[in-house]
Amino acid sequence: MSLSGIKTSIQLLTAKYRAVLETLNPEQFTETPPLGGWSYAEVYNHIFDSSLLSMMAISNCIKGQGTKGSTPFKVKMVLLWGKFPSGKKIKAPERIESRVKKISIEAARQLITDFEIMFEKHFSLIKTADPSVKVKHPVLNLLNARQWVRFIQIHLKHHLKQIERIENSFKQ
Template identity: 40%
Template sequence: MSVKSDQNNILQSLKFYSSFLKTVNEEVFLKTPQQGEWSYSEVYAHIFSAHILSVIAIEKCLNKTAELKIRKPDWRVRLILFFGRFPPVKYKVPAVLADAVKKISKEDAANQLVKLQKRIEDIHVGFSKFNPHYKVKHPRLGYLDAKAWLRFILVHSKHHQRQIKRIEKMLQTI
């Protein structure tokens, strides 16, 4: 779970989103599979807004403008980050992110994906000044340091890759 390996794994995950985007047409991209479920478009909007906020949290930690907290995250959070997977429970999006979940076009998604990839590629530079005591609060996981935020991006990205595959199955049955 080094910074470099997490960064590379995140970039691999973003390649999945890029490749998938090329395979789906605009109409299907925007289509809601069933009541209460997100469209591909909404998943993309969510991951972009969540990951950009996560990158900002990382930057705050690395620039030492975050809060100084000595305590480690809860054991459950550490397990999520260690195993790289959320428990198999459906989560409600935190209110702070729910407003950002809207439908975006494929072009918007492609542009935001390029920007996010660039931010992730550049992020490792700041880790030379990493201090585990500078933390920013996550809406569900509590206070995370820069390495934990980077790991969260990976876990979150993979979580939504699985969601994309579930949506694909739902749309095939319609």
């Protein structure tokens, strides 16, 4: 997928997160779903906190502040296919999991805005980044700037499915 296609996709995905957020009340937002798992608040905190951390990694790649190395083949396939492998739940590393917390709707709005600002600020520079400069992802290993932005897109899309599961849990 082209960088412009990825940008458009990320903007549309972010708009979907905003739209869902506006349908929720504060109690529902922080309530643990009846079938268990993360609340909306925890998903929003995770996805946009992770997206901001990913933007920092992109910024480092753009500045040449990374390392050289190869991206594992299986990770290249995830980036090519645009989704995580099905059937196996990916567990976030403890250092990422420990950042997840219940936040308010207003805090979620602010995280989305912070991400959008940082995304717009750095996106046009991604194509100038040296593809051999990479920053380590906690699960996927070494990624360059283009791979990081593709990861953001895949990650946003992945967690929208989790939002749907939460919605369905409350309907049962």
